[in-house]
Amino acid sequence: MKEYRIAVLEGDGIGPEIVSEAVKVLDRTAQSFGFAVSYERSLLGGAAIDAKKTPLPQKTVECCKTADSVLLGAVGGPKWDALPGNQRPEAGLLGIRKALGLYANLRPAVIFGPLKDASPLKSEVVGEALDIMVVRELTGGIYFGKRGTLEENGVKAAFDTEKYSVTEIERIAHTAFDLARKRNRRLCSVDKANVLDSSRLWRQTVCRVAEEYADVELSHMYVDNCAMQLVRNPAQFDVIVTSNMFGDILSDEASMISGSIGMLASASLGGSGFGLYEPIHGSAPDIAGMDVANPLATILSVAMMLRYSLGEPEAAQAIEDAVARALVTARTRDIYSPDCGAVLISCHEMGDLVASLV
Amino acid sequence: MKEYRIAVLEGDGIGPEIVSEAVKVLDRTAQSFGFAVSYERSLLGGAAIDAKKTPLPQKTVECCKTADSVLLGAVGGPKWDALPGNQRPEAGLLGIRKALGLYANLRPAVIFGPLKDASPLKSEVVGEALDIMVVRELTGGIYFGKRGTLEENGVKAAFDTEKYSVTEIERIAHTAFDLARKRNRRLCSVDKANVLDSSRLWRQTVCRVAEEYADVELSHMYVDNCAMQLVRNPAQFDVIVTSNMFGDILSDEASMISGSIGMLASASLGGSGFGLYEPIHGSAPDIAGMDVANPLATILSVAMMLRYSLGEPEAAQAIEDAVARALVTARTRDIYSPDCGAVLISCHEMGDLVASLV
Ligand SMILES: CC(C)[C@H](C(=O)O)[C@@H](O)C(=O)O
């Protein structure tokens, strides 16, 4: 029997409880589809700071590197906000992305049928359906460029550097074009080429890569315009490819537009199919441990893992179908309303329900 | 009789036609309120490139510097897109901001009563009213930091630098706190302090300035979260203060949420009350010269000029009231719909109408 080794990083806040439901669903799926899964837990973020005084212990990196795939809950919380930048939980997240070479972050923004009305946009603006894939560069740009503080004429200043090489842009462009090919063959590259040198190189390079993808329709958009267009007419987008910083902003905006943020999974991929999977939402420290969090984004992250990293597309589909069916009868607090026709259930009950439907 | 000298930069695309309606309205307002206005036109952007081979002729800078205030239409267009970055129309816009020391960009996002239904957001999301003021730092950050291209191991790369000094952050923070004081006393400072050194300095400095404004409630938000919150619950915001790059993105998102982008004016202010006023929307080359553009954002820019730079608040109010009344009976194409109860009119007819109502 095939066995997959999953590195599990529960992280902080609601991390442990949502991951535990996702593991429950994965175990059941493995039984049904005839493969085995083993888990190795290690520490990341605030949990690692508390136990090991560093947001990214070396052991965690090794555990992930030897695994077939990585499942992450969420990191961060007010408890660690006062720490210096490079010692905060977020530094662990950035560090693991870099250490594992996860340069491509795939963030789908989809509207789930039963949650159609949850979008803050008018239904005529949303249109028939919404299915955007934001491909965010994840190991370059201003997140990893040279930074520091200095004094000029007695005045303190601080700087960060947005830098991209042709190699970095080419590989993320390939990821995005390949994905667009499997979807609706439209790719929008987002930059600020009317101001930034790095954006001009970005645009040039994407244009050159495009020559290999004559079947994909490429367009370019400035980031400020894209932030508007996502609100004005999100259905115009199929795949969006952009830098680390712009992708951070635009993928969050897109996911909020879907109205289904508690439902959205993401994949961070390296070159070889290896990946880290996590929900888009944060660690929600205010509801941690209360068994009210929505585990569906994490459960759907497991589905993405089965599809993109483990080569088990049927198992992935089974989980996605189970989630769709679960939503019809039951909801966690964040997506529940008295007139939704479904009952209100807890985090662990949602895990049980989805597992029973796989 | 008091006389104000206005430098007029029509710019490109619809620039000339919208500016000409705004001048019409200002002339009529001057008559009614007993002051005189003189205009000196000069070239900026594509128009300057065509005539003078540079997007910002030195004469334009001097003309603006000796004026009491500056009125700008819009710059840019596909015609000049192939030029190198520092020779494009946008370079003229960035150059004039810097040359005039216009470090504070005020971008209101308001919903106009008669256009209440134009927001792409559901009415229950918009709530009773929307009145956000985005204060964007305008002469610093990645727009003006060191940039360039280089080769590393034979691979081409390009970089831009986000840099802020305490002095730059302090002065924009003061602008924002002062404004918040005249509004609802809530200021949200937006940064990416969990990643960027420049953002950490930003946050620290804003916190220090806040000690002088105990009557203003200060909050902090990460830029990705702000991009979401603007869509989820825009009414939570009063004044937002942020960097040049984040302000570019968030102010455009906020203005689109208002659904009234053809109506929104902006002010770019230096220290002493001197300012440049322009509509938020672009140069719309596709409809240039067709007399269908909406001149109201430019007309409202003149109102902002009267209020913030020329010390004529009653005249400003008269224009704003005239615009509100005009909207009830007539609309330009962008805000017209068959069931809006108003008639469809052209750009110059809208200028005539507002002028007649001042
Ligand atoms: C926590 C933070 C460092 C992180 C990022 O900005 O990448 C988060 O916002 C995300 O998008 O995964």
Ligand SMILES: CC(C)[C@H](C(=O)O)[C@@H](O)C(=O)O
């Ligand atoms: C045209 C461009 C350089 C400019 C900017 O980014 O500042 C525009 O988007 C704006 O917001 O005024």
